[in-house]
Amino acid sequence: MKVETFAAELEDLDRRNRRKDLEKRRIEGPRDPWRASRHGPMRELILTANKDWFEQTESSDVEFSTSQEELFEERAVAWLHEHFGDDVIHARADLDEQAYHIHAVIMPRATVRKYGTECRVLQPSIHPLIKDYEAAQDSVGEWFSEIGLVRGEKRKQAIRDALNDGRTPPINPRHVRPAEWRAKEEQRLAEKAAEVENRERHVVEREEDAASVLAFADAVAAGEIDTDGRPAKSAKANGNPQTQPSAKKATLGFAAARKAFRAVAKRLGARAEEKAQERIASEVAEIRAADEIILEIARAFPQAQRERIAKIRRTLTAKIMALDPRAKGRPDASKSGDGDPR
Incomplete structure (x- = not known):
């Protein structure tokens, strides 16, 4: 195809006596017989349905059956032949995804009048269903309706309708490659x-x-x-x-x-410890009160008896103060003689 088109181009230049162009094209060599584009000259198609449809069986007693897959494959092959004929250069059934599907490759061959003759080229737009994918989806939906399948949502149409009516268009999901x-x-x-x-x-x-x-x-x-x-x-x-x-x-x-x-x-x-401190303080206070009473009584005794009481009191006071933790570090009142009866 590439060489045929190149030969026709050279013959056309020679016939028109375009010597400089002829020499230039001979140096450049053949060109690809298609218009350069991001997607290339060929197209891939995937025909599938919801996995739940493939899991349906004719009877509840049958847990697994390939009848739905066989029915789908029969309709898919017929649809490909009907619309693409010999341009289908590859087709296979795949089971590597959740749902059974048919993967096909289309090489859109066409013939155009060029260089004064008919030249073969690769032109995807030659097929109406490739030129308009929504038309392809409508065609598939109608074709497979005979086995109980329904076309998917018309998202593109819904977006156009929303934009025309001034409404917020629905979110168009992004298709992700299986890998x-x-x-x-x-x-x-x-x-x-x-x-x-x-x-x-x-x-x-x-x-x-x-x-x-x-x-x-x-x-x-x-x-x-x-x-x-x-x-x-x-x-x-x-x-x-x-x-x-x-x-x-x-x-x-x-x-x-x-x-x-x-x-x-x-x-x-x-x-x-807090309760013990409170109890000791209360008892020491009672003892101090009793000591004050003893002092008052002792003042009425003769001098000799008061001195004897004072000596006994100092001994008792030292022992009592030793029981009071709060008295640690304080000067010993019993040694100073404070409060002795006189």
Whole structure:
């Protein structure tokens, strides 16, 4: 085809005595017998239907059948021959996607008057169904309606109607190549599997931590370990080994339990110490009040008896002040002689 067209061009230039053009074209050589375009001279077609249609069977007792695929293939081959004839240079049935489909390649051969003769060229627009893809979809829909299939949505027409009416046009979905779709789907499934695995691992870790917390609490309640996780004195005395395995000490559950029990023990200890301080302060206040009464009574005694009472009082005061934690660091009133009866 390419050589035939080139020979016809040279013959035409020679016939018209275009010597310079003839020499130039001989140097350039043959040209492609089609108009350069982004899509090239050939076209690919894919005929398919919804996968649910192919899964239909004649009887509910039959789980799998190829009758729908055979019916579809018969109609597809007939449609290709009817509209493209010998220009169909390749066609095959594919099962590599979710739905059964027919893949065909069209080489649109045409004959045009050129260089004073008939020349063969590749011209996609020679076929009306290639020139207008919506017409091709209408043709396929009508052709396959005999086996119960219906043409898909007329999205292009819906967009045109919306624009003509001043409405917002519907979103036109972007077609994705099967290889690209499979790659994205595999990536999505891999990410989902990794997420599930990560969640399962976290659940196992939380369960282990919960088991460590319960084991720690049981051991503390039984008096086998203290709130720091160390063996309790009673457990050492009884020869009872620590129930908390050493391996568990490295877990988050063990650390969390130890921290919680430490906080509780500290809070309870502080509360107990506060109550003890209040009780001691109250008792010391009562003793001081009684001491004041003794002083008042002693002032009425003779000098010798007052000195004896003062000596006894200093001894008692020293012992009493030793019981009061708040008196630590203060000067000893018993040594200074303050408050002695005179």
